Amino acid sequence: MSSEAPPAGAPEPDHLRRFVSIWLVATIIALPLVIFVLGPNLPPGHGSDVASGQVTDNTVLTAMATPVLLLVVIYMIYATINFRQAKGGMLEGQAVRGDARLQTSWIIITGALVLSLAVYGTIRLEQGYGAGSGSGPKPLTVPSGKKLPVQVIAQQWAFTYRYPTYGGVETTHLELPVNEDIELHVTSLDVIHSFWAYQLGVKADANPGVDNVTFVKPTRIQTFEVHCAELCGLWHGAMYDHGKVVSDADFETWIHEEQRNFAATTKVLPPYALTYAPEPTERGH
Amino acid sequence: MAQPPSSEARPLWRRLIGFNLLTAVILGVGGYYLGWFIGHQINGKSFEYQEKIDENDVALLLAYVFGVIGFLIGLGFANYPISRLLGKPASLREKEDHGIARYFGLCTDHKVVGIQYLCGIGLFFFIGGLNAMLIRTELLHDTPTFVGPGQYLTIVGMHGTMMMGIFTSAALGPFANYFVPIMIGARRMAFPRIESLTFWMLIAAGFILSSTIFFGGFPTGWTGYEPLNDQAVMGMDSYIVFFALVGISMCLLGINMMATIITMRAPGLTWSRLPIFIWAVFATAVLMVLAAPMLVATLSMSALDRTINTSFFIPGGGGSSYLYENLFWFFGHPEVYILALPGFGIVLELLPVFTRKPLWGYRLAISGMLGVSLLSFFVWQHHLFVSGINADLRPFYMLSTEIISLPTGFIFLCVMGTLWKGRASFTVPMLFCMAWTFNFLIGGLSGVFLSDTPSDTTTHGSFFVMAHFHYTIMGGLVFSFFAAIYYWVPKMLGLTFNEMLGKAHFWLMFIAFNSTFMPLFALGMAGMPRRVSSYAPELKGLNVWVSISAFVLGFSMLIFLYNVVYSLIFVRKRAEANPWRSKSMEWQVPTPVPIENFPPGPIPSFDFDPYDYGVPPSPGGGAQPAPAGA
Numbered sequence: 001m002s003s004e005a006p007p008a009g010a011p012e013p014d015h016l017r018r019f020v021s022i023w024l025v026a027t028i029i030a031l032p033l034v035i036f037v038l039g040p041n042l043p044p045g046h047g048s049d050v051a052s053g054q055v056t057d058n059t060v061l062t063a064m065a066t067p068v069l070l071l072v073v074i075y076m077i078y079a080t081i082n083f084r085q086a087k088g089g090m091l092e093g094q095a096v097r098g099d100a101r102l103q104t105s106w107i108i109i110t111g112a113l114v115l116s117l118a119v120y121g122t123i124r125l126e127q128g129y130g131a132g133s134g135s136g137p138k139p140l141t142v143p144s145g146k147k148l149p150v151q152v153i154a155q156q157w158a159f160t161y162r163y164p165t166y167g168g169v170e171t172t173h174l175e176l177p178v179n180e181d182i183e184l185h186v187t188s189l190d191v192i193h194s195f196w197a198y199q200l201g202v203k204a205d206a207n208p209g210v211d212n213v214t215f216v217k218p219t220r221i222q223t224f225e226v227h228c229a230e231l232c233g234l235w236h237g238a239m240y241d242h243g244k245v246v247s248d249a250d251f252e253t254w255i256h257e258e259q260r261n262f263a264a265t266t267k268v269l270p271p272y273a274l275t276y277a278p279e280p281t282e283r284g285h
Numbered sequence: 286m287a288q289p290p291s292s293e294a295r296p297l298w299r300r301l302i303g304f305n306l307l308t309a310v311i312l313g314v315g316g317y318y319l320g321w322f323i324g325h326q327i328n329g330k331s332f333e334y335q336e337k338i339d340e341n342d343v344a345l346l347l348a349y350v351f352g353v354i355g356f357l358i359g360l361g362f363a364n365y366p367i368s369r370l371l372g373k374p375a376s377l378r379e380k381e382d383h384g385i386a387r388y389f390g391l392c393t394d395h396k397v398v399g400i401q402y403l404c405g406i407g408l409f410f411f412i413g414g415l416n417a418m419l420i421r422t423e424l425l426h427d428t429p430t431f432v433g434p435g436q437y438l439t440i441v442g443m444h445g446t447m448m449m450g451i452f453t454s455a456a457l458g459p460f461a462n463y464f465v466p467i468m469i470g471a472r473r474m475a476f477p478r479i480e481s482l483t484f485w486m487l488i489a490a491g492f493i494l495s496s497t498i499f500f501g502g503f504p505t506g507w508t509g510y511e512p513l514n515d516q517a518v519m520g521m522d523s524y525i526v527f528f529a530l531v532g533i534s535m536c537l538l539g540i541n542m543m544a545t546i547i548t549m550r551a552p553g554l555t556w557s558r559l560p561i562f563i564w565a566v567f568a569t570a571v572l573m574v575l576a577a578p579m580l581v582a583t584l585s586m587s588a589l590d591r592t593i594n595t596s597f598f599i600p601g602g603g604g605s606s607y608l609y610e611n612l613f614w615f616f617g618h619p620e621v622y623i624l625a626l627p628g629f630g631i632v633l634e635l636l637p638v639f640t641r642k643p644l645w646g647y648r649l650a651i652s653g654m655l656g657v658s659l660l661s662f663f664v665w666q667h668h669l670f671v672s673g674i675n676a677d678l679r680p681f682y683m684l685s686t687e688i689i690s691l692p693t694g695f696i697f698l699c700v701m702g703t704l705w706k707g708r709a710s711f712t713v714p715m716l717f718c719m720a721w722t723f724n725f726l727i728g729g730l731s732g733v734f735l736s737d738t739p740s741d742t743t744t745h746g747s748f749f750v751m752a753h754f755h756y757t758i759m760g761g762l763v764f765s766f767f768a769a770i771y772y773w774v775p776k777m778l779g780l781t782f783n784e785m786l787g788k789a790h791f792w793l794m795f796i797a798f799n800s801t802f803m804p805l806f807a808l809g810m811a812g813m814p815r816r817v818s819s820y821a822p823e824l825k826g827l828n829v830w831v832s833i834s835a836f837v838l839g840f841s842m843l844i845f846l847y848n849v850v851y852s853l854i855f856v857r858k859r860a861e862a863n864p865w866r867s868k869s870m871e872w873q874v875p876t877p878v879p880i881e882n883f884p885p886g887p888i889p890s891f892d893f894d895p896y897d898y899g900v901p902p903s904p905g906g907g908a909q910p911a912p913a914g915a
Contacts, residue, residue: 015706043810044743057739065730072697072726076719079704083640084711090866093642093707095899103649103698110694114687121687121737122680131739136676186673191513192606194671194746198812203742205672207607208512209600212673225821229671229746229814233504233513234434237817277601 019078026074027067034066035059044201047224047245049217050132051201057124057131064117134186134195134204134212137274143215147183150176151272154186154193154206157235159226168272169259174243177251178221186212187275194230197243203229211274218245306389309359313489316355320347343592345500345519349526353489360485361391365478378477391485393477396878399463400777401484403770406458409451409491411842416444418839421832427825429818437818439502439520446494446507446524448758450531453573453620454487455762456627457538460769461566463777465542467871468560468895470551470888472881475544476537483534483541490530497523506816508617511598511609515590522591525584532580532616535623539573542566553890560869560895561644564651565630568658569623575662576619583612607674614665622661624758628725628765629654629696632718635772636700638867639715640707643896646699653699656692660685670738671745679738686736693729697722707899712865713787717768720795724760728753731806749809752802760798767794767845775860778853779876786848793841800834869895 039059044051085091125131126141151162153170162170174197176182186195188206196203199222204214228239246254259266270276301307324344357363369375378393387397388404419440423431432440466474474480497503501518509528514521546567550559559567586597587609596602598609629650637644644650663685670679700722709715731753734740744750767790775781804827811827813820820828852858863872870891874882883889 043812050739050742054739054743057737058734058743061734061737061740065733069726069730072701073723075701076704076722079701079707079709080711080719083704083707083709085641085708089708089710091641091708093640093899094902095643096645096702096705096902097643098646098649098702102702103646106694106698107691110691114690115684117733117737118680118684118687121683121739125679125683125738128739130676131742133671133738133742133745134673134676136673140677191516192510192610192672196746196812196814201742203671203745205669207600207673209605210607210673225812227812227814231438231504231506231508231510231513231816233516234438236438237429237434237814237819240819240821 015078015082019075022078023067023071023074026070030066030070031063034063038062043198045199047199047218047220047222048132048201049219050128050130050215051199052219053124053128053131054201057121060120061117064113129215130213132201132203132214132216134214137211137213139213139215143181143217145181147181147215148177149183149185150174151185151187151274152195152204152206153189153276154195154228154232155189156191156233157228157239159193159195159228159239159241162272163255164272166255167259167266168269169255169262169266170269171258171262173241174226175251175254176218176243176245177248178218178245180248181215181217184214184216185274186214189276191232192230193228193232193239196227196229197224198227199224200245205230209275209277221245221247300386304359304361304364304391305386306360309356309390309485312359313352313356317348317352319355320344320349320351323347323351340519342519342522342588345522346526346588346592349493349522353486353493353526353530356489357482357485362478362482362485391478391481393473393481394880395462395466395474395477395480396777398480398484399459402454402458402462402487403774403777405484405488405491406451406455409447410455412491412495413444413447413451414839414842416440416447417835420444421835423818424820424828425832427820427822427828434818435504436502438504438506438816439498441816442503442506442524443494443497446527447491449507449620449624450494450528451487451491452758452762453531453535453623454483454538455624455766456631456769457542457566457569457573458484458487460562460631460773461542461627464773464871465545465563465566466549467874467878467882468563468869469546469549469554470870470883470891471545471549472883472888474541475549476541479537479541483538486530486534486537490527490534493523493530494527497521508613509584509587509609510613511587511590511604511606512600514587514609515599522588525588525591529581529584529588532577532584535573536577536581539570539577542570543574546570551888551891553892557648558891558894560634561647561650562630562634565626565633565654568654569626569630572619572623572626572658572661576616576623579612580616580620583609583616586612607672610669610672611666611674614668615662617668618665619661621754621758622657624762625725626654626657628721628761629657631765631769632721633696633699633703634869635714635718635768636703637896637898638865638869639712639718640703640709640898642703642707642899643894644699645702645705646695647896649695650699653692653695656695657689660689660692664689667736667741670741683736683738687733690729690733697726712771713782713784713791714768714772714865716788716791716795717764717771720791721761721764721768724756724764724798727803728756728760731756744809746814747809748805748813748815751815752805752809755802755805760802764795764798767791772865773871774853775864776871776876776878779860780853781858781860781864782848783852783856786844786851790841790844790848793844794838797834797838797841801831801838804831804834868893868897 042055042058046052129141129143130139149164153160160170160172161174186204186206188208193206195206200216202216204212223242223244226241226243228236321344324341324347423437497520500520502520503517503524505513589595590597596604598604633650666682667686734744771787808827813824
């Protein structure tokens with residue numbers, strides 16, 4: 001790359017300085033707005049520890065993306081206004097083919113940005129015990145202390161839930177106690193599904209024959225949405241339900257009631273296991 | 286098989302006999318029924334169950350395969366190998382002088398193939414676009430009312446598969462086939478018959494995918510995930526054959542491009558003087574050759590699972606659904622860069638012409654493209670961040686994915702550097718290039734959210750992802766595709782587009798595109814999963830907005846179509862020899878381009894600079910370096 005830097009001079013304004021100042025001003029105005037106004041409203045809200053963590057991560061990423069977005073957009077507008085050909089003009093631009101210093105600093109700056117993003121993401125992922133994402137059968141980091149195991153069983157086209165510490169009862173809705181570490185075991189009986197508890201910031205694929213573990217600690221008593229986030233056939237869109245985060249006492253009442261209601265069913269269910277032998281798939285069903 | 290040059294003089298009935306499209310269709314249909322018959326002979330009797338429900342995947346797969354073989358034989362693709370086997374002399378050319386008929390058969394002229402590709406891709410783009418309109422019509426309501434959930438999934442799958450499959454060749458098919466030989470000073474492509482073969486395979490594939498509606502459609506979307514794939518009815522076989530054919534076509538196209546660019550450059554055209562578009566084609570070709578075989582292999586395994594009851598992907602039989610995801614995305618992620626890279630090349634090729642400046646940062650742009658090309662093989666599991674597969678490796682995939690924004694950033698720097706102190710004229714192609722920059726920026730920045738596992742947990746599998754890849758593929762590839770059409774078609778056909786209609790098309794498309802896909806980020810963030818036909822009622826307002834914008838986007842395509850019909854069929858205004866005052870080689874050869882591209886005799890040395898624009902920076906104006914910072 002040739003680096004040509006003849007002395008800058010008279011008639012044209014100093015475009016570089018002008019552009020950089022516009023960009024700086026815009027960034028200084030936009031960043032606080034992004035961090036303090038947009039940030040707290042970013043999804044998925046503060047329904048759980050991992051959800052709050054994702055709000056922070058989304059805010060950080062948005063804040064990092066904002067200066068880049070502004071840089072390119074303002075540049076394009078600036079260039080459109082200032083570096084245009086008069087109508088029917090035949091003028092030539094300047095034969096500048098590059099600038100070694102600028103290119104090197106661009107590489108260094110963007111390189112530093114992406115590396116810091118990756119480091120940040122890794123720290124957040126491992127410190128957040130998977131940050132709500134499905135982390136496979138043996139997650140690398142596990143929250144210490146007592147955890148309530150809950151199994152999510154996906155099948156076409158519903159989720160059911162088993163509570164192994166409550167006699168392996170299988171319920172059709174999900175209720176979770178507030179402020180308690182939950183250990184979710186997600187598996188499937190047929191095709192791939194994905195368990196998405198939106199307000200809790202949990203998303204974990206349900207693969208047949210696989211135990212996909214993720215951790216969450218709900219922090220707010222509320223109703224949350226449950227979706228299937230992986231195309232699973234005809235009624236994928238209707239695989240949609242509501243779950244509840246309730247107080248400890250309410251949870252105990254509810255689960256004992258479910259144990260009574262489903263007592264007959266629980267007896268004929270296969271014993272609780274991390275995965276269940278999937279049905280052999282047959283065509284035409 | 287050299288044809289007699291006087292074929293035009295023969296009577297019509299005589300001309301219909303021989304290797305042409307008519308024969309191809311007849312042999313194709315014949316082959317189809319032959320395969321269907323054989324399939325029922327071998328399978329219908331042994332699997333009572335399949336006969337009972339009128340499901341015979343073996344028959345349909347064989348029917349498709351035999352049909353395609355018959356179609357290709359009918360077009361004359363077997364003639365050359367057979368005649369060579371019989372010891373007849375080699376003949377390089379086929380039907381290069383057949384008037385309009387050469388567009389409807391095997392033709393070894395790369396310029397004919399380019400135009401064939403343009404029309405073929407246009408046709409399938411139209412079908413895919415209509416599917417998109419149907420999808421948005423269904424989503425006007427929060428419960429399935431318009432087509433029903435089964436058909437909805439088929440439409441979603443057809444839209445996605447058609448676009449992802451056919452559009453792999455959207456830039457390389459028409460524009461690289463047409464312009465690579467001219468730009469590098471060659472008289473033809475390295476393998477002219479294979480060049481034609483890739484096109485006709487793509488056409489066969491497109492019709493096979495469309496035929497899925499006769500066999501019950503397929504529910505898997507373009508990814509074809511197992512075991513849903515195995516569970517699906519016969520329409521799934523159309524998907525498998527379609528994508529396998531596209532894979533073979535893609536691989537052959539890539540080999541052809543690589544061989545041509547490596548071996549057939551004119552004297553003096555060193556690697557460091559290649560036009561940037563050629564570099565983009567080269568980087569894409571590398572990806573095509575390395576990624577496509579993986580797709581064909583994966584789909585063959587799917588086909589075996591569906592027909593002879595192997596269980597590569599069936600957990601009940603000891604297989605794994607992870608295996609499919611892993612294999613598919615090992616192809617699938619390079620695939621999306623196969624779609625994106627040609628756009629980089631087109632934009633960087635066009636910008637110098639319209640800003641009257643040399644390309645800024647030529648080497649940086651090349652390293653950007655090759656870097657994207659190389660890195661794209663190391664990122665595929667970012668599609669599986671929440672799947673539980675290799676969860677401990679996620680930091681690696683996070684890193685590799687985020688590093689890809691480095692070479693992509695090079696491209697942006699080159700775009701910005703080329704605009705710096707240029708003299709930009711905002712013609713229609715230039716407008717599309719500017720729009721590309723904005724769209725791809727949004728696409729790239731939204732990709733950062735998906736590359737970070739914690740925030741991907743929010744957005745994975747939602748409309749956010751959908752918006753992201755529409756910004757990169759539609760906003761990137763399709764916008765640059767239109768830039769290339771407005772820029773190069775005056776050369777290819779020698780006719781000009783109406784500029785006012787072109788600008789109307791651009792502005793409507795640009796505004797409607799953003800108005801369609803920007804709200805999808807919000808919808809995804811608000812918790813709407815992809816590929817659903819029923820969704821939360823409170824999201825209906827935004828969905829209606831998106832649908833209406835999508836219809837406007839569809840309408841903008843009709844303006845383009847009107848422009849094509851009006852300018853190219855009715856007005857037919859001759860294009861100037863070099864309307865953009867380009868210094869690139871393709872604008873220096875006469876229009877229409879002669880069959881051999883260059884006058885007989887040795888090709889002159891290509892030792893000129895393709896970006897010889899601009900004046901040396903004057904001391905007064907000052908050559909400021911382009912803006913710093915990030």
